[in-house]
Amino acid sequence: MAKTDNNADWNLAPAPESTDHIHIDKRYELFIDGKFTAPSGKKYFKTVNPATEEVLAEIAEANGRDVDKAVKAARKAYNGVWSKISAKERAKYIFRIARLIQERAREFAVIESLDGGKPIRESRDVDVPTAAAHFFYHAGWADKLEYAFPVRKVSPLGVVGQIIPWNFPLLMAAWKIAPALATGNTVVLKPAETTSLTALKLAELIRDAGLPDGVVNIVTGAGATGRALTEHPDVDKIAFTGSTDVGKMIQRTVAGTDKKLTLELGGKAANIIFEDAPIDQAVEGIINGIFFNQGHVCCAGSRLFVQESVAAEVDRRLKHRMESLILGDPLDKNTDVGAINSKGQLETINSYLAKGKKEGLTMFQTDCPVPEKGFWCRPTLFSDVAQSSVIAREEIFGPVLAIQTFRTVDEVIDKANNTPYGLSAGVWTDKGSKIFNLTTRLKAGVVWANTYNKFDPTSPFGGYKESGFGREGGLHGLRAYVNLH
């Protein structure tokens, strides 16, 4: 077998996705009652391309009065139209949204990468098609809900408030809006302040789909806007995806009210490699687990557990593979690792790198070139990490991997479960009985065996313990949006 020449020049010519066909307005208003409406506080904030630090557009900041207006519009639409039309007509609207996303998929993908910094390959192949698939899947549920909840009578909740993060802006909007509409609710959605653009483009598209005014409202802004939504007395349910700290605040806010609540919060997933795993595939799984979307993934495989007998080999192959990752222009089709979503997030990640080094951990970073402008973090791993290390305990939300080793199955299960989080986990082994032992005993809502970071509208997603409660996707996800009698 020919030896690979590791010194060969692997620099690829730039292959940037064209932005000619993309139209971004200078300024975006709030989407309330079917119309784009100026914010009552007349305040706007800038949204920045994290790869260039250039301002892309100005986004309206919704205050309490705007949120109130949006909730009233949603209530009116619920009472007047959405709860009255037949389920099969509701389904058709949602199918339409799915189709319109597919038609404009490339535009959405480019804007997602411009605004959020994620590689175009991911926004094009994962975020946007999966968002369309979520609408398509849930559309079909609208007139079949009685089959989802046998023996029970199903009714919608009313107006739902939804707050989403910046890591998968369009996809999270789809995860939230699609099941809410299919079950007959109306929506007020608040996107994350650094990534509002695709949600506002989605608003245009929802208008084009002819959805009745007020069925979907989109209010942009930061934490204060979200708080106004969670505190609004006429909201029947809050669905939140974001950090565990904010999730706890929301749970406290909602306590004692009749609001329903689902939380999809942080994670610190264990990705476990056994000695009998197919090591090459496992290394790909580690890479995908932690560097997908720059590690801005709540279910990222940020704690790697390698069985001692293969630790040296995995370490060598992993570092080799990491060196081949291309960091840079998110719009370049060759890019593997894009820009960190915001300056603030980069500072957070860097503070963890400093803490890790201060703890005396061994840090490895690839030596790929980093663009001068923009927010970047090289793929990073820490080895010799103790369970007590901050790098192993806290969610970093960046391309930073903590490596630990183990000897026995029981040991790794204990270590993997020794965290307040419980969103996801990965297991790599060729032995089926071992997989089922692990998948049964890992306290995590999603377990990927011999794969990682896979998502599908039919597959329920959500956490154990402090990673939140409730599921999104699949039949199980519908339950969060209905009253059962």
Place this chain on the structure above:
Amino acid sequence: MATKKTQQITGGIDVSKTYKIFIGGAFPRTESGRYFDVKDKDGKFLANMCLSSRKDFRNAVVAARKAQEGWQDRSAYNRSQIIYRIAEMLQQKRSVFLDEMQAMGHSASRAQKEFSDSIDLLVYYAGWCDKYTQVYGAVNPVASSHFNFSVPEPTGVVAVMAENGSALKGVIKAVIPAVCGGNTAVVLASENFPLCAVSFAEVIATSDVPAGVINILTGKRSELQHHFASHMDVNALVVWDASASARMELGQHAAENVKRTFFYDSAETDAPGPEYIIDLQETKTTWHPVESIKGSGSGY
């Protein structure tokens, strides 16, 4: 010591029972040494119940946590038989429970109805143990080449405040759906009718229920509820018949570790159902690749 006037044995005085609490399969009195007394409908002394402390609760949570994995690992069939066994053991002690309920003020007919409802509840949930995973599980038709399935799994340790208006049925409603689903439970019995909960613990102790799976405390809700809600190693909180203000306060405490929190109203929810099991379950979804033989070009 409790004195019992209803069944005098000829030629001697009764040997009355000291009512204890039930933690980790053992029957201690409260570590605090405190008590509250229960009187019959005529105001005569019945028993000195344990006024359980925060420390008792914490001990019970430790016992429940220790027992949880083993209980979850029991086969569903085995859990089902154990819960059925509780019904068997309870049935033969019918007169004990009827006496206790009547001593606490139940009419004879109310006591009989509550007892037979309690038996029915146990038998009903015994049957659910090996069925709810099929009803609530799924194989999910994902669009990629993966086998993907979701199953309900127990949340973990559940802390429950039983309803106040019931002597026996309330404590069964409080714990059985939780343990049916592989959770372990710590329950605070009805403050008004606490005797039967302790006698029920004695039934559990002889029903092959592993130690720590069900832990029963007596005491004051007002004293313990905040600890139930804020304990960091409790995964779910269930409170029957909470006041509006308690819902808010306990809900806020429960947020500290993102507890699953359920407030049930005994007046509204008389019919049993699998929902009480499912509320205390997590959905776990597992993915595994499916080899695409055609796609890979290999063949066998």
